Amino acid sequence: MITPTPTSAEIELKLLLPGADARQIGTQLATIPGLAELVPTEQRLRNIYYDTPDQQLRRAKAALRLRSLRQGGGRTRWIQTLKTAGAAAGGLSQRGEWESTVRSGRLDPVLLQGTPWPTLDADGQLFAQLAPCFETDALRTLRLYTADDGSRIEVVLDIGQVRAGEARSELCELELELLKGRPDALFELAEHIGTHLALLPAPLSKAEQGWRLVDGTTHAPRRARKLDLEADTPVLQAAQTVLGEMLGQFVENLGRILESDGSELVHQARVGWRRWRSALWLAKPLLANHPVPDISALRPLLNALGAMRDLDVAALESLPQWADAYIAGNPERAVQWQAMEAAVTAERSLRRAALLSTLQAPATGRTLLQLERWLQALPQGAWTPELAEQTIEHWAVARTKRLHSRLAGEVKEMEEADLQSAEGIEHQHKVRLLAKRTRYVLEALRTVLPRERTRRWQEQATELQTSIGAARDLMLLATLLEPLGVTPEILGFLRGVAAGRTADA
Known part of the structure; x- marks a missing residue:
């Protein structure tokens, strides 16, 4: 044998x-x-x-x-x-x-x-x-x-x-x-x-x-995966697990974007990156002796993903819901709308090509490899005995309390601001990003956090993200379409809809 x-x-x-x-x-x-x-x-x-x-x-x-x-x-x-x-x-x-x-x-x-x-x-x-x-x-x-x-x-x-x-x-x-x-x-x-x-x-x-x-x-997108952390998991091991799952979502979707033009792949890649950045905030106090590599070489890729996602939202979500309201049985307006859709389709092809170009740039892959190398070495860093022995439960409770408190403060300031002003619009965007961070962190750490409080905070963060996001997408729509030569009648219509939605938000 x-x-x-x-x-x-x-x-x-x-x-x-x-x-x-x-x-x-x-x-x-x-x-x-x-x-x-x-x-x-x-x-x-x-x-x-x-x-x-x-x-x-x-x-x-x-x-x-x-x-x-x-x-x-x-x-x-x-x-x-x-x-x-x-x-x-x-x-x-x-x-x-x-x-x-x-x-x-x-x-x-x-x-x-x-x-x-x-x-x-x-x-x-x-x-x-x-x-x-x-x-x-x-x-x-x-x-x-x-x-x-x-x-x-x-x-x-x-x-x-x-x-x-x-x-x-x-x-x-x-x-x-x-x-x-x-x-x-x-x-x-x-x-x-x-x-x-x-x-x-x-x-x-x-x-x-x-x-x-x-x-x-x-060609299916790689979505966020639930993590079943144990309360007694060492904090450094837990940080590596959380960061690894989130970076994995980002990287896997990038690979699939090379083979498929699916809009959800772009969306989930951006979600993965935002989750990764949220986890870095969570782990920031741990990383004084293990600094994150320079990611500036990823900026062209991240910009290309954002540009692609903006157009996907416009073409697949925002514009279809307002087509009938604008056309209203008018043949001339129907022609205008069709011309606008053709312009969006052409621009989308250009942005897809730009995105693929960034994925094929050697600097993109080298930077991602540097991030994975950094992550692989995380538990072997030069840590103090106190930190090395600390478990995730106490750490997670303290960090999420701080994050929720910060979100609550920003929401209060937003409610007192003029949401029609540039400053108010920017503050809204800041709150939306903070709500996303809060949701991503709570989802990752859910198994080591108080259940009822976590559920309530997640619901609040999700509602903020959704309501602000819908209004903001409409506000940006006309700005996105104007360089494409879209007729002023459509741009005016969309700006009016956005103003009404913002007032109701």
Whole structure:
């Protein structure tokens, strides 16, 4: 019997290659200093992933695959691999992995002994139900890189497809897998590569990509996920978890924007970023000895996301509800409205192109990698003993009380201001942003906060955000449309509606 070989600390960093030409990217990679002198090895890989009809392995966060591997003109080898869920922090994924060579292209239950499989399938019933669910087919080019400190990294370029039935998804990604040494060496190498090629962190494994094909959710937005923090979780660990979930939402949606023009992807990317910034405020007192990297290189991306979202709100939410009221059966007005819609559509295409350009800028990916590197190192910072031993519960209660008090004060000032003045309008916007921050922080920490008070504060923050947001969107609408050459009659109509809504707010 062949004994399975465990690799219980598989640590890797996955990267997208935005804007890359699959036919040229291998040549480009080969010119990068530090990689250019390495001899590449090419392999043809086909991975078949198995599960039960009710996806028991997926629900257990495990994956079982059968791989065919052919190198050069050699014979095809078959490898059976079991992977189990592990930790993920700061863009790095760590999973348990057990590999065995099999004699043919069939799963072998004997080779699963000595792995965690018996805990998943104690009576053997699960194995009997296994069937292929999806597969990947790729040309793999790999290089073995040795850092100055001796850390060894496998640099893997995969070009191919993920397939589930008739569904297809293109595969063009880079994986850096740590064979020996420091996990931080992965980030060092990625940042070096990112000075020559555009990269983006890629949180999804190939198995997750396959399941999204099966589900038909390849282009679905990544929304906020609930966090089940425990009251006794160390505050630094909790901060890393909260920040990681929020940065993950931002980064995952950026990757999907590359492939799809869905307006909700843009919206959820911006939500992820605002949640991340809210969590940074929450954790600010913790970070004196661990300052956040400079994010100024992300400003073009954030501006492009905002510009895209403004137009999406106008085209999909604000304008449709007022079309009938403006046209009112008048053919001339109908023509004006159609011309305005055509102008918005054309402008949206231009803003989409500008957004993609920022995602393909090397500075964007390098900055995101620096954020993930910073996040991965957060718990290892130079902390005082008191802070290192502190739990999240006391911290969360104190910080949310302070945030709610600040919001209440700003609301009181807003109610006393002239909301028609520029100063009043700006104060309204400030309150809206603070309400969002309050809601995001309360949602993230809900499991360690007083339940009834948290629910009440969340409802108040949501109501503020919604009511101010609707009025503000209308106020900005005419300003947004004016540079597009929209007729003065429509602009005047929209300004009148906005004034009426603001007075009622």
